[in-house]
Amino acid sequence: MQITSPAFKENARGALANPDLQKALGHVRLGFIDKRQKAVDALPEFDALRDSARAIKDHALAHLDLYLEAYEEKVKAAGGYVHWAPTAADARAVILEICRAAGARTVTKGKSMITEEIGLNAFLEKEGIRPVETDLGEYIIQLRGEHPSHIIAPAVHLTRDQVEADFRRAHDHLPVARDLSEPESLLAEARRVLRSQYFAADVGITGANFLVAETGSSVIVTNEGNGDLTQILPRVHVVVASIEKIVPTMEDMSQILRVLARSATGQDMSVYTTVSTGPRREGDPDGPEEYHVVLLDNGRSAMLGTEFQDMLRCIRCGACMNHCPVYHAVGGHAYGWVYPGPMGAVLTPSLIGVDKAGHLPNASTFCGRCEAVCPMHIPLPRMMRHWREREFSRGLNPAAQRYGLRAWAFFARRPRLYRLAVSLAIPVLSRLGRRRGRFRRLPLAGGWTRHRDLPAPESRTFLQQWRDRDAARQEARP
Amino acid sequence: MKQETPQKPRVGLFVTCLVDLFRPTVGFAAVKLVEEAGCEVEVPMAQTCCGQPAYNSGDREDAVAIARTTIETFEDYDYVVAPSGSCAGMLRKHYPALFKGDAWEARAAAFSARVHELTSFLVDVMGMERVSAAHVGSVTYHDSCSGLRELGIAAQPRRLLSSVEGLELREMKDADVCCGFGGTFCVKYSDISNKIVEEKAANIAASGAETLLAGDLGCLMNMAGKLQRQGNAVRVRHVAEVLAGMDDGPAIGEGGR
Known part of the structure; x- marks a missing residue:
């Protein structure tokens, strides 16, 4: 997909001026936050589970090579295939080869951010294979030719009215007079339309929430059951997952599951948790004939051992963006690539380069709410600051910003000079603002005064006044 | 040299740059409250800013230089109090991170442990x-x-x-x-x-x-x-x-x- 992260500011301006988007974003604020809080409040051991989840992932990352190889062995033993894909292009090529070998013309897809990351849909279409998204949100944005704006709620940027209009346009074989006024009727219509696709598909592609080394299993959690139909009905099942999805054991997986849905949607559990191990065995009532896993690196192994390693603990629950004031203001598309919000602000520069994604870690107030709700205790603000340090040391931020900062720091590092400068400037500014108490406009302060008044300094500086007071006290002493 | 009753804690007021420049009343209010809590307040003149603008812009070198000056200026007080959660957070939580693995690590940690935001100092430390x-x-x-x-x-x-x-x-x-x-x-x-x-x-x-x-x-x-x-x-x-x-x-x- 086209990267528009360098145009983050323009994207944001467009998003702020889009009334439909602003209306839809209201649902993020209303929907996710209270539900998560209720779920967390109802589970006294939630914080202990977070600690445990972090420890599990830290351990898995510290021994990533070991667990990935163990996992590969188990997948092979169960009759499946593992394909190692260092880059997005490698992953696309492997998937195409599997599809070609299966003679596939249609593939169904469960919800997968990794296939977004590797741009799979556009690639398959170009190769003459039709991908059909089966998750309701993904289906909607596929109809619109868009990309997800949220990692668990891909169509959260749309209003119900927009979706109804899309369905009426796309499903023009259905009666015009049908009632689509309720969200449930939209879901039912999507299900009806998608049902036939499951049987037409030659290959089903899903992501994975977890890969379990102990058993060679892949695990997905969904609320619609579409993932199950995607992986069970076609002849070939392809799992596309990034390497950090690995956990050592089933027990580890089930512990992390307990924080995943609560953090994401406020559910105790997602409606479906589906474990797949290899292809259909003899005696199984259903399942694919072939089972493939494509393991994607795409820059992740380079994060190991760096200040960004903790980011690989992420389980893609979306809690950080659900609680982010910047995400609430501009939505996910403004971030300009696959991963939005605070987790995107840290991950995107790792995957596409900080030269392209430099705005993302800067566009944060460091309010810290993301870290406070992250089930994996990922220090997101700290890592955004690390990106800012890398940008600064490579001279990537705008020259005006750098010079302004260095000029300020020149004084801030020299207390006597600083004192002299502010003792001269502040009283002048204070006198200028005496009558109104604030400025509507002020040279060099346009970034501030464009949207708000600037309070004028009350008087001389505190330290000027304090020194005078101290001197008067000393004199008053006998 | 002033001689106060020896048991009165000595507090260095880190007034913060914004209060110094824009709202001195807050500085005087902080002094009054800390004195009412039973402390002696001093305001060292060598203070400028906590360094957040540099630190949060990725300019670590300037942030470290500013942090060194702040630590040198304030490390002899029993407590350092700031009328700001953000600046107190910088001094208390982020200074130690700036000097991690550095010769100043222990010195920064000793300093940071004595830093408090104003209302937290009054209630949590002084029991007001x-x-x-x-x-x-x-x-x-x-x-x-x-x-x-x-x-x-x-x-x-x-x-x-x-x-x-x-x-x-x-x-x-x-x-x-x-x-x-x-x-x-x-x-x-x-x-x-x-x-x-x-x-x-x-x-x-x-x-x-x-x-x-x-x-x-x-x-x-x-x-x-x-x-x-x-x-x-x-x-x-x-x-x-x-x-x-x-x-x-x-x-x-x-x-x-």
């Missing part, structure tokens, strides 16, 4: 339960992010406010959600910052309170500037002004001095 101030009217309190999430400041200011005679606290919706200030964020991404502070201003207005209080001048200037641009008559003050009974002058951004 009430103040002797009066403020007739309703107020609402905004929890600034760094103070709340880095230092756990939420109950302390409310506890002291509840002892102010005549004061009615009207909590606003989402008091713990960011106001959109974010230091240089508010000018680098002014459109987004504006959207966030608009939400905040709406919640402040909906609370029906006459006065908005908070513990960080950056957030207060942002919210005051927005409310005043909107023509909203809510008055804006630092919480220390009310707690010290020094709230009879013009509020933040008000004329008529």
Whole structure:
């Protein structure tokens, strides 16, 4: 997909001026936050589970090579295939080869951010294979030719009215007079339309929430059951997952599951948790004939051992963006690539380069709410600051910003000079603002005064006044 | 040399650059409150800024240089108190990170352990339960992010406010959600910052309170500037002004001095 992260500011301006988007974003604020809080409040051991989840992932990352190889062995033993894909292009090529070998013309897809990351849909279409998204949100944005704006709620940027209009346009074989006024009727219509696709598909592609080394299993959690139909009905099942999805054991997986849905949607559990191990065995009532896993690196192994390693603990629950004031203001598309919000602000520069994604870690107030709700205790603000340090040391931020900062720091590092400068400037500014108490406009302060008044300094500086007071006290002493 | 009773803790006031430059009343209010809590207050002249603008812009070299000066200036006090959760958070939580693995590591850690935000110092360290101030009217309190999430400041200011005679606290919706200030964020991404502070201003207005209080001048200037641009008559003050009974002058951004 086209990267528009360098145009983050323009994207944001467009998003702020889009009334439909602003209306839809209201649902993020209303929907996710209270539900998560209720779920967390109802589970006294939630914080202990977070600690445990972090420890599990830290351990898995510290021994990533070991667990990935163990996992590969188990997948092979169960009759499946593992394909190692260092880059997005490698992953696309492997998937195409599997599809070609299966003679596939249609593939169904469960919800997968990794296939977004590797741009799979556009690639398959170009190769003459039709991908059909089966998750309701993904289906909607596929109809619109868009990309997800949220990692668990891909169509959260749309209003119900927009979706109804899309369905009426796309499903023009259905009666015009049908009632689509309720969200449930939209879901039912999507299900009806998608049902036939499951049987037409030659290959089903899903992501994975977890890969379990102990058993060679892949695990997905969904609320619609579409993932199950995607992986069970076609002849070939392809799992596309990034390497950090690995956990050592089933027990580890089930512990992390307990924080995943609560953090994401406020559910105790997602409606479906589906474990797949290899292809259909003899005696199984259903399942694919072939089972493939494509393991994607795409820059992740380079994060190991760096200040960004903790980011690989992420389980893609979306809690950080659900609680982010910047995400609430501009939505996910403004971030300009696959991963939005605070987790995107840290991950995107790792995957596409900080030269392209430099705005993302800067566009944060460091309010810290993301870290406070992250089930994996990922220090997101700290890592955004690390990106800012890398940008600064490579001279990537705008020259005006750098010079302004260095000029300020020149004084801030020299207390006597600083004192002299502010003792001269502040009283002048204070006198200028005496009558109104604030400025509507002020040279060099346009970034501030464009949207708000600037309070004028009350008087001389505190330290000027304090020194005078101290001197008067000393004199008053006998 | 002054000779005070030996058991009085010596407190160095880190006044913060914004209070020094824009709102000296908050500095005097902080001095009064810390003295009332039984401490001797000194204000070293060699202070400038905590270094956050550099630190949060990725300029580690300047941040470290500023941090060294601050530590040298303040490390001999029993306590260092700042009327700001954000600056206190920088001194307390981030200075040790700046010197990790450095010769100054232990020195920075010893310094940081003595740093406190004003209301937290009064309540958690000095055990202050009430103040002797009066403020007739309703107020609402905004929890600034760094103070709340880095230092756990939420109950302390409310506890002291509840002892102010005549004061009615009207909590606003989402008091713990960011106001959109974010230091240089508010000018680098002014459109987004504006959207966030608009939400905040709406919640402040909906609370029906006459006065908005908070513990960080950056957030207060942002919210005051927005409310005043909107023509909203809510008055804006630092919480220390009310707690010290020094709230009879013009509020933040008000004329008529």
